[in-house]
Amino acid sequence: MTAQTSSATTRATCEAFDRADPIRAYRDRFRLPEGVIYLDGNSLGALPKATADRVKKVLDVEWGEHLVDGWLKDNWMGLSEVLGDKIAKLIGADAGEVIVVDTTSINVHKVIAAAMLMRPDRRTLLTDKGNFPTDVYMAQGLVEFLGRQHRIKMVEEDEVAESIDEDTAAVFCTQINYKTGRLHDMAKITKAAHAKGALAIWDLAHTAGCVPIELNKIEADFAVGCGYKYLNGGPGAPAFVFAPKRHHDKVRQPLTGWLGHTNPFEFGLDYKPAQGIRQFRASSPPILGIVAMEAGIDDMIEFGIGNVRAKSLALTSLFMKLVEERLLKHGFGIATPKETERRGSQVALTHKDGWAIMQALKARKVIGDFREPNIVRFGFAAPYVRFADVWDAVENLVQVMEKEEWKKPEFQNKKWVT
Ligand SMILES: *Cc1c(COP(=O)(O)O)cnc(C)c1O
Numbered sequence: 001m002t003a004q005t006s007s008a009t010t011r012a013t014c015e016a017f018d019r020a021d022p023i024r025a026y027r028d029r030f031r032l033p034e035g036v037i038y039l040d041g042n043s044l045g046a047l048p049k050a051t052a053d054r055v056k057k058v059l060d061v062e063w064g065e066h067l068v069d070g071w072l073k074d075n076w077m078g079l080s081e082v083l084g085d086k087i088a089k090l091i092g093a094d095a096g097e098v099i100v101v102d103t104t105s106i107n108v109h110k111v112i113a114a115a116m117l118m119r120p121d122r123r124t125l126l127t128d129k130g131n132f133p134t135d136v137y138m139a140q141g142l143v144e145f146l147g148r149q150h151r152i153k154m155v156e157e158d159e160v161a162e163s164i165d166e167d168t169a170a171v172f173c174t175q176i177n178y179k180t181g182r183l184h185d186m187a188k189i190t191k192a193a194h195a196k197g198a199l200a201i202w203d204l205a206h207t208a209g210c211v212p213i214e215l216n217k218i219e220a221d222f223a224v225g226c227g228y229k230y231l232n233g234g235p236g237a238p239a240f241v242f243a244p245k246r247h248h249d250k251v252r253q254p255l256t257g258w259l260g261h262t263n264p265f266e267f268g269l270d271y272k273p274a275q276g277i278r279q280f281r282a283s284s285p286p287i288l289g290i291v292a293m294e295a296g297i298d299d300m301i302e303f304g305i306g307n308v309r310a311k312s313l314a315l316t317s318l319f320m321k322l323v324e325e326r327l328l329k330h331g332f333g334i335a336t337p338k339e340t341e342r343r344g345s346q347v348a349l350t351h352k353d354g355w356a357i358m359q360a361l362k363a364r365k366v367i368g369d370f371r372e373p374n375i376v377r378f379g380f381a382a383p384y385v386r387f388a389d390v391w392d393a394v395e396n397l398v399q400v401m402e403k404e405e406w407k408k409p410e411f412q413n414k415k416w417v418t
Helices: 011-020 024-029 049-073 076-091 104-118 133-146 157-163 186-195 276-280 287-303 305-326 354-363 387-402
Strands: 098-101 124-128 151-155 168-174 199-203 222-225 239-242 346-350 369-371 375-379
Touching (some): 011 387, 024 287, 049 287, 076 098, 076 222, 076 287, 098 276, 104 133, 104 168, 104 222, 124 133, 124 157, 133 151, 133 168, 186 199, 287 305, 354 369, 354 375, 354 387
Parallel strands (some): 124 151, 199 222
């Protein structure tokens, strides 16, 4: 795949890239509506075909027939860890270090609190202005709860490493910026944190399932991630938490529910945390949600995260090249870094009329999304997006601009969910 080098790209060139794509066959694993070009897998991943059968089995057999015995008979009680061990393979963690529980926001609370408790003499939580709002909100809520001495220090994205000081308890960043797709150097920032005695916490919401990383190799302290983006786990799917074995003995997290107890069915009245990663679980696992994630994660392991990354970079490079050739003259800018090692799996265009343009594009069945104030966002989920789709998306966008379709009144009003 040399999408970025050839000069005169045509649709035929893109079709040739598709024929040469070693993971092209995997597109058939997904259910995708006819005629739709889906470039929003960074917001909600597509449905793996195998998921429907797996969920149906739970309804028909496990819940339907086994009732309460399903907790053991069908291993419902162990699924959070089974899936955690699978996700571990995608993010460079070991078995027993990842668990599928709750949501990203809730898990952010747990890991920030755990890190602050491990550095009781320090008062600062460091984050950057490119972090996702819920991450910052959760940090604000926690810091307020901890009391006046604690504070959040928020710096520019490229100033994180040098902003760490002796009062920093933890650095907390999202590796890939949800708007621009800019990618942090996790190894460098983690090392800088450790050099000052601070911990490093990573949100992998836009990383897991599209960019290979090595959490243990870089000695990350904690991480969280999202189940419904590139892991294709379904709307509102549970999220995951990573805590390395070296922290298991001393770590404590504040949401001490009964299923994080060492023996929940002892029904004692003193909380004793479970050994290992299981203490990050608070409540009964949402079995339907967890089961719906399994096929997507199994598929992703089979596709090979290295293959996925290679194709994703070729897709985003091709898209940016075509935008430069055909769309800059219509007032678009590119907010995503050009260097492959500095970007994730999405491309953000800027345009002052971005909202209306995206609505007009969606009317042509090319699905991306819009982020305030002017970002027109396209995600490239490599397992199911084709090079020809990239061509067609750009062609449709050119049509939307040349025919001024975005000026139609029905595309002007903003909706509640963008
Ligand atoms: C998508 C995303 C979330 C989502 O949080 P929920 O609790 O699942 O709503 C959180 N953080 C980041 C960085 C995200 O990209």
